[in-house]
Every structure is written in C-alpha cells, then in structure tokens.
Amino acid sequence: MIEMHSVVAGYGGGDVLQGLDLSVRPGTITCIVGPNGAGKSTVLRAISGQIHPREGEIRLAGAAIHGHSPAAVISAGIVQVPQHNGLFADLTVRDNMLLGGYLIRRDKARLRRRIAELEEVFPIVRERADEKAANLSGGQRRIVEFARALVLEPRMVLLDEPTLGLDPKASALVFDSTRMMRDLGTTVLMVEQNVRFGLRLASHGVVMERGRVLLADSSEALLARPDMAAMFFGSSAPPADPAEPEPEPGSGTGPGTDPQREDAHL
Numbered sequence: 001m002i003e004m005h006s007v008v009a010g011y012g013g014g015d016v017l018q019g020l021d022l023s024v025r026p027g028t029i030t031c032i033v034g035p036n037g038a039g040k041s042t043v044l045r046a047i048s049g050q051i052h053p054r055e056g057e058i059r060l061a062g063a064a065i066h067g068h069s070p071a072a073v074i075s076a077g078i079v080q081v082p083q084h085n086g087l088f089a090d091l092t093v094r095d096n097m098l099l100g101g102y103l104i105r106r107d108k109a110r111l112r113r114r115i116a117e118l119e120e121v122f123p124i125v126r127e128r129a130d131e132k133a134a135n136l137s138g139g140q141r142r143i144v145e146f147a148r149a150l151v152l153e154p155r156m157v158l159l160d161e162p163t164l165g166l167d168p169k170a171s172a173l174v175f176d177s178t179r180m181m182r183d184l185g186t187t188v189l190m191v192e193q194n195v196r197f198g199l200r201l202a203s204h205g206v207v208m209e210r211g212r213v214l215l216a217d218s219s220e221a222l223l224a225r226p227d228m229a230a231m232f233f234g235s236s237a238p239p240a241d242p243a244e245p246e247p248e249p250g251s252g253t254g255p256g257t258d259p260q261r262e263d264a265h266l
C-alpha cells in the first residue's frame, strides 16, 4: 500500500528521517512506536505531503506521491487526522462532516450517502449532529474526526497519537473506532506513545529510532520480544500476554484500554 524507500526528510534545521525504509500492507493497522524525537510524526508528515523528502521515494500502490501537495495526497486517497483541534469548534458536527466531504461537495447524493453510512458505524455523528463540536467530550470529538476523515472513502488514514490527552474510557472508544475504520476497508497507519496500547490495537508494528526503522514485524511478535520489554516496558520480563482477548466494542474496558501510561515515555 505505502512503500517508503531511503527517505531523507526534515525541517530545514537538519534531516530527521535518515534514509528510512518502511512499508505498510493494505488492510492492516500499522503502529509506529519509538522514543520522543525519533521522527514518528515526521513520517506521517512526509506521507501526507506536509514536508517533502530531500531524497528517497514514497509510493502509494506503486505510484509516487513524494513531492505532492497535501491536497494531491488527499486526492490520491490518504487522509491524516490532525493531532490537535481537528474540528471547527463553532460548527456543528454535521457541518464538520460536510467539510470533510468538501472535495466531493458537488456530488450531493454521494456525500449524503457516505455520511449516512458513517452515522451507522459511528452513531455519535447522528446523535450529536446539531451540536457544536466544542460541546463534545475529547473522546467524542476524536470519533467525529475519524468519521470525518472517512467521508472521502480514503484508502489510508494517518492517525497521529489518537489517544493523546484522553482518559481510559475515551481511549477504549478510540481503540474500537480504529478497528472499525480498518473493518471498513481503510488501511491505518498510526503513531502512538503508549506502546502496549498501540501494538495491541495494531496488527503490525514499526519501531523507530533516530530517523530510521529499527524493527518491523507483526505486533504480536514485537510484543513478545524480550528486548522490546527492556526498551519500552522498563523490565526484561515479557509483557502481559499479547494474545489476551480484545475488548468488546464499546465495553470501555480490556487490554486496549490500559489506563496506565507508565510506558508512554521512554
């Protein structure tokens, strides 16, 4: 789905991504983890066209997208959910959803149909349609942001720390909603500070360090590695059983809702 080859990119002050190779398979949830400053968010910015690689290639289903503008990347089928203030606070949930479909605004029937589909999957979008986004809780806003990102039926969604600032109950909602995105056929690439949460949610994991990929494997395999435990979980003991059952949708509890963020920072 996405292939990054030898990508070198940064912000003017120097290169953050130092020849990064990364691939994301279609239909998966892939989670990037790693220490602060490793360049995780920079990977998402390079894919979404907010920054342009100085060297290397980024391909979506074989077609080069590096150097494309953010609008061109959206048109190619990749939508990023911003880390902060993704919704217009003074607009209603419905108007925020309509803005998500701005690019297809002339195809009113398609837009209406798509929003109706998303209201089925994410009921909050219908229940709070007339409410200003500012009146929603942090977790509810996140779900509306997810739904809005899906209006254009993207092939891939980029999530930058989707649980940042959320309590465990809201994080559980994010967990379930991310799985729902995937179940709708969207490939998800996410960055998550909470390593256990992110790897339990994802099917594949990527560990970054200093602008490069250190490890890439199934998240189950990563969670089972003793060196991962040492790197991220502050002990050499293996982490809790990664195969434990997933939470029921909407249950608000379970392994994906680890309220402890002690492993959030290295």
Ligand SMILES: Nc1ncnc2c1ncn2[C@@H]1O[C@H](COP(=O)(O)OP(=O)(O)OP(=O)(O)O)[C@@H](O)[C@H]1O
Residues within 6 Å of the ligand: 011, 013, 016, 034, 035, 036, 037, 038, 039, 040, 041, 042, 043, 191, 193
């Ligand atoms: N807009 C920017 N301008 C200049 N430097 C930046 C910018 N954004 C990030 N950086 C720098 O790039 C490096 C990598 O940042 P990035 O946000 O990708 O890291 P990260 O792995 O996502 O970690 P974090 O969890 O701290 O966000 C850091 O040293 C950061 O200071």
